[in-house]
Amino acid sequence: MIKWFYWLGAAVCIILGLLTVWLPIPTGLPLLAFGVVILIATSRGAARLLRGWRRTSAPLNRSIVWLEDRSRGRFRRILMRTRPRYAKKLMKNDRTSDL
Numbered sequence: 001m002i003k004w005f006y007w008l009g010a011a012v013c014i015i016l017g018l019l020t021v022w023l024p025i026p027t028g029l030p031l032l033a034f035g036v037v038i039l040i041a042t043s044r045g046a047a048r049l050l051r052g053w054r055r056t057s058a059p060l061n062r063s064i065v066w067l068e069d070r071s072r073g074r075f076r077r078i079l080m081r082t083r084p085r086y087a088k089k090l091m092k093n094d095r096t097s098d099l
Contacts, residue, residue, distance in 0.1 A: 003042050010038035041078045055084040 013035030021028025039046040054061040061084070068079045 006038055006042045010035040010042070013038065037075065037078055040082060047081050050082040051084055054082060055086075 013031045017028045017031030017033075017035060019028075020031065036046075036050075040050060054064060064079060064082070068076055068083075071079065
């Protein structure tokens with residue numbers, strides 16, 4: 001039942017973000033990002049969908065990896081859940097080779 005409230009809040013953030021993305025005040029993009037993060041955090045299907053998009057789109061994957069590198073805590077963990085499976089294996093290999 002609580003998931004529905006999160007999804008409703010995410011939908012409101014995304015809709016408001018889409019409506020305000022063209023305003024000179026930068027509120028649209030943060031609202032879109034916040035709504036997407038709420039969806040990913042509460043929905044396995046949304047996380048799988050974004051993982052598939054990241055697997056097929058290199059520019060999208062690079063931009064989300066850039067966000068992962070610069071974020072902390074819970075936000076970083078939520079984004080890391082959407083990494084394509086091959087990227088996780090590559091990261092593990094890179095970490096062990098640096099030692």
